Amino acid sequence: MAVAEWDIKKIWMRDVKLSSNTENKNFEDSLLELEDIVERLENGQISLQESMEMFERGIKLAGICNHILQESEQRIEQLIERNEEIETCDFEQEN
Amino acid sequence: MGVYTVTGLNNYIKNVLTSEKALQQIWVEGEISNLTKHRSGHYYFSIKDGASQVSCVSFRSTNRKLKFEPEKDMKVLVFGSVNVYTVRGQYQLQVLDIRPDGVGELYKAFEQLKKRLEGEGLFAPEHKKPLPRYPRKIGVATSATGAAIHDILHVLQRRYPVDILLCPTTVQGEASADSIIRSLELLNRTDADLIIAGRGGGSLEDMWPFNEEKVARAIYNSRLPVIAAVGHETDFTISDFAADVRAPTPSAAAEIAVPDRTEMVKHIDGLRQRMESALKNHILNQKKHLEYLSGRISPDRYRELLNQRTQHLDEVTYRLASRTEYILQAKVAELGGLAGRLNAVSPLNTLERGYCVAQSDEGGTITGVIDIKKGQNLQLKFRDGCCRVGHKENLDEGC
Numbered sequence: 056m057a058v059a060e061w062d063i064k065k066i067w068m069r070d071v072k073l074s075s076n077t078e079n080k081n082f083e084d085s086l087l088e089l090e091d092i093v094e095r096l097e098n099g100q101i102s103l104q105e106s107m108e109m110f111e112r113g114i115k116l117a118g119i120c121n122h123i124l125q126e127s128e129q130r131i132e133q134l135i136e137r138n139e140e141i142e143t144c145d146f147e148q149e150n
Numbered sequence: 151m152g153v154y155t156v157t158g159l160n161n162y163i164k165n166v167l168t169s170e171k172a173l174q175q176i177w178v179e180g181e182i183s184n185l186t187k188h189r190s191g192h193y194y195f196s197i198k199d200g201a202s203q204v205s206c207v208s209f210r211s212t213n214r215k216l217k218f219e220p221e222k223d224m225k226v227l228v229f230g231s232v233n234v235y236t237v238r239g240q241y242q243l244q245v246l247d248i249r250p251d252g253v254g255e256l257y258k259a260f261e262q263l264k265k266r267l268e269g270e271g272l273f274a275p276e277h278k279k280p281l282p283r284y285p286r287k288i289g290v291a292t293s294a295t296g297a298a299i300h301d302i303l304h305v306l307q308r309r310y311p312v313d314i315l316l317c318p319t320t321v322q323g324e325a326s327a328d329s330i331i332r333s334l335e336l337l338n339r340t341d342a343d344l345i346i347a348g349r350g351g352g353s354l355e356d357m358w359p360f361n362e363e364k365v366a367r368a369i370y371n372s373r374l375p376v377i378a379a380v381g382h383e384t385d386f387t388i389s390d391f392a393a394d395v396r397a398p399t400p401s402a403a404a405e406i407a408v409p410d411r412t413e414m415v416k417h418i419d420g421l422r423q424r425m426e427s428a429l430k431n432h433i434l435n436q437k438k439h440l441e442y443l444s445g446r447i448s449p450d451r452y453r454e455l456l457n458q459r460t461q462h463l464d465e466v467t468y469r470l471a472s473r474t475e476y477i478l479q480a481k482v483a484e485l486g487g488l489a490g491r492l493n494a495v496s497p498l499n500t501l502e503r504g505y506c507v508a509q510s511d512e513g514g515t516i517t518g519v520i521d522i523k524k525g526q527n528l529q530l531k532f533r534d535g536c537c538r539v540g541h542k543e544n545l546d547e548g549c
Contacts, residue, residue, distance in 0.1 A: 066152060074488075076334045081282040082284050082285065082286075083282075086284070086418070089418070090421060093425050093428070094257065094426065096229070096424075096425055096428035096429060096432070097424065097428045099432065099435075101261055101414070103433065103436050104430060106432050107429070107431055110425055110426075112427045113421070113422070113425045114422065114425070117418050117419075117421060117422045117425075120416060120418050121418055122313065123311070124310075124411050124414055124415055124418075125411075125415075127311035128311070129306070129307060129311050129312065129313060129314070130313040131303065131314045131338040132311070132315050132316070132325070133294065133315075133316045133317075133318065134289075134315055134316065134318075134337070134340065135342050136336055141339055141340060143315065144299060146294070146314075146316050147333070
């Protein structure tokens with residue numbers, strides 16, 4: 056057990072480093088891939104080496120998902136039609 | 151008095167009736183009968199009460215603006231002016247507007263339209279488009295100043311980081327239906343993932359644009375999935391049925407449109423934990439397997455193996471020894487037999503009986519006189535030893 060925990064911690068540490076350069080990844084794709092990895096890990100049937108690699112990938116994806124959920128800025132725009140062309144501008148909310 | 155032509159008479163009557171203020175732009179209540187919807191888009195019908203009826207004509211330009219579809223037996227209020235169809239000398243009401251008479255009729259009109267569109271398959275479940283699970287941009291068709299957009303933004307800002315594209319839409323008054331249709335069209339040309347169309351609560355009349363057939367069709371034909379969010383929980387409109395999803399309120403539409411950020415964080419955390427325990431289990435299983443394998447090559451196990459082999463060796467050794475013994479005894483017995491047989495033919499036995507053997511000094515056996523040379527010594531072998539005898543001078547043949 057001690058070995059396993061140590062390895063997982065090591066991967067977590069790496070995760071921290073990875074999460075800084077993970078911007079251009081779509082939330083849905085990341086989540087789907089993460090869910091797939093969890094299921095494959097739970098099914099067993101893969102080598103330990105492969106499991107470790109998949110776990111590492113999964114931790115990275117979870118980081119990406121959380122990053123998108125927590126850090127994304129919400130843009131609120133208003134659509135304007137001008138001569139059949141669609142334009143947008145920021146929407147000013149009245150309070 | 152001159153003589154009227156028919157045309158002249160009808161024209162005169164038409165003139166009298168159309169210049170009479172009391173017959174222009176009036177409301178008449180009655181029940182629709184003999185309704186004919188002509189291909190030209192004009193409607194011809196009568197409205198009647200218990201005792202009487204009057205012909206009506208409603209032209210295409212009027213029909214296009216009607217907020218419901220007139221049906222036979224419907225109680226209506228017809229707004230129009232009395233006129234004369236001179237070709238037939240028939241007076242008629244030229245319709246400018248028709249409204250269902252009372253809430254009951256409004257409801258009936260609603261039910262009739264609903265039934266018709268349902269029959270056409272506009273509400274069919276197989277036509278409903280699924281909502282994207284994690285939308286990136288949501289188009290909203292509602293008023294920029296109403297309660298609906300405020301509620302929607304409030305929920306979306308709290309719930310999930312999604313971009314919002316508002317298409318300012320008139321949802322109150324005459325222009326509403328066309329404005330809603332236009333907004334749906336425009337939003338369908340953007341990169342939004344879905345559309346929320348609706349408005350806040352209000353009177354039955356306020357909701358009415360969302361009961362119009364053309365709005366329902368625009369929703370049905372939308373490329374993007376549409377969530378209809380009109381009024382309160384209890385307000386059901388035709389648009390609700392035509393939409394891919396009906397939300398009870400605009401706030402609820404926002405909640406339906408996106409997952410909850412907090413829930414998602416929990417979900418991801420759950421996935422992370424599952425992944426961690428799956429890996430731990432995997433490592434643990436491998437470790438157990440390793441231990442199992444180690445156990446199988448332990449000293450105890452080895453000693454056991456050795457004992458087994460030793461025992462086998464002992465057994466084999468014993469069998470070897472006993473077998474050798476047996477073979478040896480057999481050989482001894484065989485030897486005894488052979489020795490006996492050899493003894494039986496031995497010359498020594500003849501000597502025992504008192505005979506002797508003559509031999510030359512060279513050891514050859516003398517078997518007859520002929521073998522003896524002149525002057526030769528003989529050796530005589532007896533039972534109990536040998537003696538040498540001198541040579542014979544004269545051999546006596548008769549001896």
